[in-house]
Amino acid sequence: MNKAGRPSQRKRKISVLTTLIWAAGILVYLFLISPILVIFLSAFSPTEYPQFPPTSFSVRWFHSLFTNSDWASALKVSGLLLLIVTPLTVILGTAAAYALGRLKFRGREAIQSLMLSPLMIPQVVLGIALLYEFTSLGLINSLAGLVIGHMVVAFPYVVRTVSVSVSGLDPKLESASMSLGAGRLKTFVRITIPLIKPGIIAGTVFSIVESFGEVSISLFVSSPGNITVPVRIFNYIDQTFDPSVNAISVLFIGVAVLAIVIMEKTVGLTKVM
């Protein structure tokens, strides 16, 4: 009995352990997603405060987004910022990541760390530093200040995703193009950019998401005339809250879902993170 019992006992122990790990893992994922679910579902409640689960279905708070001029103007500022920040950051970041991937010189790693450093620098410190610099330069309360702040935050994401694509790019393809008579610039536009496109797309998506959701720096450098959506949400929930914040959150969640879909379709999620 002993001889026969041991393996099956061990097997049972293993499956109990595996089940426990799986249960723990699933709980962790539930914990990760629950805030977003709560926000999403309670956006459709008709009451004056966010209700979960909502007792009935209403879109009145979505309606209020477009009739309330404050939300509308914040949406306009956020949209305008995206239109300026995204192309500038993607061009700047792509050029830098590509060049850095090809160049070999002392101090290369230091420059790479510098480029990625906004990911690690305490946001409050970056915000204060930019606030002080912009005040000295006379850029404070200007759209330019917001643009620069957003670019600093979004830049490392573009550099990181493009760098991954560049490191998988065979330099021979470029040499072939040049030996066939194409100039350096023509090769870059015709050969290099199409080959690193997945990295550029992922970088663009990250840049949009970061810029659209950025609040830590914006709070310091924005003016009453240039309030982005996240800053307005911040001011709003700092004082009071009603489900119009939920409704605008659903918009943000929509952007996140779109971002995930685009990244999964173009590069694959596992590659970009």
Added chain:
Amino acid sequence: MARTTAARRTNSFYWLLLTPALLFLLAFLVAPFIMLIVLSFREVDSLLNVLPTYTFGQYIQVFTTGAYMTIIRSTLGVALLTTVICIVLAYPAAYLLVRTEKPGVRTFFYILLISPLLTSVVIRTFAWIVILAQNGLLNAVLLKLHLIDQPLSLLWSMKAVIIAYVQVMLPFAVLPIATSMGDIQPKLRQASMSLGAGRIRTFFRVTLPLTLPGMLSGAAIVFSLAAGSYITPLLVGGRLQPLLPLAIYQQAVQVFNMPFAAALSVTLLLLVGIVIALIGWISKRWEARLHD
């Protein structure tokens, strides 16, 4: 000869691409930090106007005031606690991500993992207000289940800050752990088990040591984020929590003492820098030991 000219021309093309980014970072990342450091050594008059003279006064005030030492201690404590909780929770999450056979399920886990990262921090923080408030979701559920008689006051406390921090920063811990876990050859675990070690022993002697670098790089990111965020503690913790980022925010936005805010910022930057350097050093030592 022709070849070196061509190489030089190519190199100058690369430098041409790199220069705009370097100038941008120099102007809006390096310069503001140098200005901030200089500012932290400035004197202020009684109306908090910045004077052109230099002093160590701001730093002396930071490091000799009991209140600020408490703030520094509790900032480090909260960041450390957040990091530890994140690493512990990240482990089973990473396990699921790596061990799931079906690609569809794995993509689903990935979506759950990165969707918080892609949602603005104000939204996630707002969600925690809805959940943790007195009349919020969590209290409603606990009351209905008769687990509590009185609603718990969870919001406006350090507990709320830590819960929100963990949810926001957990993905940064899961991803590097999952990467290092995925790199482990299944043969290593099989070898350990065929030599008689049980699953638990194999985990502690094989899997854990090999995933330590992933844990450490996750820990470095989580720690620096947790020590430096101010939006989340401001919204779910209230303005009075003893945390450095909040103190910096108040000095700059409410008190208007910019040199003191600058000195606190430099202090925070140094603390985070020291901890990250320490983690990097441990990681390097560990990898060297593994490859011996």
